[in-house]
Amino acid sequence: MNKELEHRFVTELENNQNIVHKVCSLYTNDRDSHNDLFQEITIQLWKAYPKFRGDAKFSTWMYRVALNTAITLYRKSKKKVRTQDYDSVIFKIKADEYDDTQEQQLKIMYKAIKQLGDIDKALVFLYLEDKDYSEISETLGISEVNARVKMNRVKNKLRTILNP
Amino acid sequence: MMDELELLKKDWQKKEEHLPKLSYDEIHTMIWKKSSSIVKWIFYISIIEFIIPHLLYLVPSMRNNSLDIYTDLKLTNAILVVSILQYVVIFYFIYQFYKRYKEISVLDSAKKLTSKILRTRKTVKHYVFFSLSMVLLSFMILVIGIYFSDNVIEILGLEDNFEGMSEERIKLIIMAVFAIFGVVVTAIFGGIYFLLYGLLTRKLRRNYQELQKLEV
The missing domain is CATH 1.10.1740.10 (RNA polymerase sigma factor, region 2, helix turn helix motif)
Known part of the structure; x- marks a missing residue:
């Protein structure tokens, strides 16, 4: 080459x-x-x-x-x-940037994300990277509508992990 | 919740400064390393699976003895037909496998990529089904051959072992032994194979199901 x-x-x-x-x-x-x-x-x-x-x-x-x-x-x-x-x-997380509760919350969130399945992680990742649904749907190979539905489910899943 | 996620997004995008930083040279050495991706694994394991049944023929004693028995039991024609059929099917499988393997592209969507890998793997699975059936079939032909043979005890050199038993009885015992042996061998190979297959594709299947769940 x-x-x-x-x-x-x-x-x-x-x-x-x-x-x-x-x-x-x-x-x-x-x-x-x-x-x-x-x-x-x-x-x-x-x-x-x-x-x-x-x-x-x-x-x-x-x-x-x-x-x-x-x-x-x-x-x-x-x-x-x-x-x-x-x-x-x-x-x-830089301690001086956030107050304690925020920092705590973020820590729990990151931990929760790491517990997700491979596909859910990918969804969260693309969301955090500010990708739109058309790109998410193309990357994963699901329709845009389903990408939305799935994203909502992941958010719900995170919510349950955060507030058991 | 939305607020928390927005907060997370902001924090995430600020992460850059904490990430490791590799130098040009470090990346440069990486591009020539060998891939250890699952596709590579599947490729090598599949090749081994295509080869293994044929390695048996390389063992000289295996080749001569089994052929002798087949000749003596007048099974040569049946075996020839089966062998030709077998090779036609094997070449078909290898062609299919190669075609599908070549179609795998990391540039596809996650779903398409996973589905292509699973399809490639499925070709090999069908091939193994086929091979195992052939093993079982050979044993069946052997058992039938023994049934129609007049001098099976002589051929197998078992004259001394069964003194005082009627010929019918000895024949039945030998047939039963071969039949059971055939089933056991097939079951063991099948068991090992499907364990391996299951382990290798577990992650792929789980993620594929996940992607498919919504598309119904």
Whole structure:
């Protein structure tokens, strides 16, 4: 493969790596798995890159590949280490920005999201990233109406987890 | 609730500064690493499943002995027809598998991608069904062959083992042994296979069902 393509790809990914890191932080529980998933997404992105046409934004295109890898292709490694402090690194909340109750609420919310199933996580992720329903429906392969219905259910699910 | 979610959204979008940051070189080394995706796994495992039944023929003693028995039991024609049929079907399965494997694209929607992977896997599942049926069928042909054979005890070299028993009785025992053996072998291979298949596609099936639930 040619060097120029390689250089363009790595540069674009380097600039947009936040998207991948966010997906990894939602779908994994420890640093090793995070890196593992990041690497797998990178490989999948690179494999698909020759088919990437400039007409879409690189970041838009990344969402689909990253989520597909997390939901479908990635196989969790055997060890299931649940390190609590890892969560708090990624979802760190600056104490001075919020009052205590808000901070507490956010913490509970992030925890609740991590308990959701793979598909629900994807919905929440796309919502948090401010994607509209047409993009959500295209990424997941469900109709727009159903994306709305499903999103409402996820919100309800979160509500139940928050207020048991 | 809406307020809480809006608050969460704002917080989420501010997260960027806390995320890890990989350098150009770190990303660059990653692109040449080997993928360990489930599609790769399914591909390798499927190839093994296509090959395994044929490895048995590579064991020389297996080949000679079984063929001898078939020849002596006058089953050569039946076995030949079955073998030809078997290879036609196997090539059909391999073609189907390859076609579907090639269709898998990470650029599809999550639902389409999952469905394509499951379909590819299903081809292999059907192939395994077919292989197991063939194993069972071979044993059945063998049992029938024994039934119609006049000198089965001689062929199997069991003259000394059954002294004082009527020939009918010995034949029945041998038939029963082969029949039971055939069923047990098929069941064991089937059991191992479906356990493996289930484990490998559990996550995929769960997510696919989740995506499908709403589309009815």
